[in-house]
Amino acid sequence: MPKRNKKSGGKAPKRPPPNPAPASSSDEENDTAELRALVARVEALEKEKAMRDAGLGDGGSTSGAPPPSRKSTRKGRGAKLMEILSSRLTALEKPVERHAPPGPPVVQVQASDPEEQQHSQGASCQAVPMPSTGGAFPSAGTGGAAGARSDAPLALDPWLCRAQHVIWSALAPSTRHSYQSKAREFEAFRAALALPQVWPIPPEHLMRFLLYLHSINVACRSLSVYLAALAFCAKASGFADATADFRVRKLVEGLKRICPPMPDRRKPITPGILVRLINRFEVLCSTPYESLLFRTISIIMFFGAFRPSEVLYASAGDESGRALQLQDVLIKADGVIITLRRSKTDQRGVGFKVRLGLAQNLALCPVRTLRSYLAARPAVRGALFCHVDASPVTFFQFRVLFRRAVADLGFRAEDYGLHSFRIGAASAAADLGLPARDIQRIGRWRSWAFKYYVREPDER
The missing domain is CATH 1.10.150.130 (Tyrosine recombinase, N-terminal domain)
Structure with a gap:
């Protein structure tokens, strides 16, 4: 028998402690850190989704992604868990298409009939990036829209595009x-x-x-x-x-x-200024037809109290059809009837007939002047006021000639504009003592706004 050690008191010698478990490798530590990060992201997203759903299903449950235990450190199980978490995370972070009304700045509406036909046939609307709505947009499905990313595109239903188009067309x-x-x-x-x-x-x-x-x-x-x-x-x-x-x-x-608003400094075109103006056109225009053309425009705009947009084209490519057309004029023995198909105060296109009568002053008679112009005008349909080549007269063309003539007469060009004809018509009607209702009817004002157009003699 082996001898017992006296120092140990006769007891058997103690066994050495077992070797400590080897430390986990660096790969396993990295996998664990990645798993924990993925779990944290999934839990945060699922919690947010559960709050959005507000009780629609078990959206906030995180049982499918349990936190990894220390025992699950083998490479195979860690890789499998990372794959599951990554797929769930991708599904949660996927942008959600939201069906919502279009934002104000992106609604594009064309005034032409082909565009109307395109929308009426159910043309699709392109999805546009929208600003964050703070949960104001309605949700699209159980996932909701409030938690979707602010830069996610909004898919608009065709009927909603059509509704927005019609609303803006008003x-x-x-x-x-x-x-x-x-x-x-x-x-x-x-x-x-x-x-x-x-x-x-x-x-x-x-x-x-x-x-x-x-x-x-x-x-x-x-x-x-x-x-x-x-x-x-x-x-x-x-x-x-x-x-x-x-x-x-x-x-x-x-x-x-x-800061009180500045008063309107535009001055009116009076009958006396109108006579001098049309005489100046004869000097500035290169042909007699051009002189007659701009003379007729000036007289018609004054006696009809027309807005520039009701008479002239905004540009050479203007297809709105708002400017006067040849078929809008009806010449009679005692006057002329001009039909306004649409105007600023008639957005629905009900139409308004402007009747102009004969004037004693032959130089300013709108009926005789219009007859002379129509006799010289090219025999083509389209714009009422056009050049020899049938191209329409635009705002820019008439404004350039008008301001040059005003400056040649010794006036400040910045004091007069194309609305000066309309201001002059309202002021002349007030000088004749016409009642307010008649002045309002002449200029087709629906309110008392015509008072801003009437200039006192000391303001002219």
Whole structure:
């Protein structure tokens, strides 16, 4: 028998402790760290999805991605778990297509009939990037839209595109263009200040925008146009109108009190100035036909109190059909009837007939002048006022000649514009003592706005 050690008190010697478990390899440690990161991302996304669903199914459960235990460190099981988590994570992070009303600045509406036909046939609308809506857009399916990324595209249903097209078609083309331009300015302002581009618009955003416009010397009258544009954009998309907020309204009112609007400095074309003006055309125009053409335009615009957009083309490629056409004129023995098919105050195209009678002054008689012009005009259909080559007269062409003639007469060209004919018609009617109702009817004003066109003798 082996001898016992006396120092140990006769007890058997202790066995050495077992060797410690070998430390996990660096690969396994990296896998564990990646797994934990994936689990954290999945849990966060599933928790957010559960809150969005608000009880629609077991969206917030995280039982499918249990935290890895220390025992599961073998490479095969770790790789399998990473594959499962990665697939679930990809599904959660996939952008969700949201069906929502289009944002104000991106609605594009054409005034031509082919465009109308295209939309009526169910033409598809292209998805456009939309700003974050703060949960204002309705969800598309059980996943909802509030938690989707703000840069995800919005897929618009064809019927919704058609509805937006028709809503924006209720505006005049010039108004529609102005509204969309001002909406883009507002969104650019918010982007420059890193403000969230959410709809409905927070009133604080509007207040900051109005103060910015005022700081760059935008007229107070134009501030109302900006508000009208943003109000229409919001209502057309089904959002609340933030421009009706008490603070926004009082802010505009305060700015108008601080900086009163400048009075309209445009002067009227009086009958005396009109005679001198058309005589000057004979010197400036290169041919007798051109002189007769611009003379007729001036006389018709004065006696008919026409807006420039009702008579002339906006550009050579203008296809809106708003300018006067040859078939819009009916010559009679005692006068002429001009049909306005559409105007600023007649957006639905009901039409209005303007009757012009004979004048004692032969040089300014609209009926005789129009007859002479039609006899010399090229025998083609289309624009009423056209050049020898049948191309229509545009705003720019007439304005250039008009201002040059005004300057040659010794007047300041900046004091007169194409609206001076309309201002002159209202002022002349007031000088004749016509009642307010008659002046309103002559200029086709639907309100008392005609008073802004009447100039007192000392203002001319």
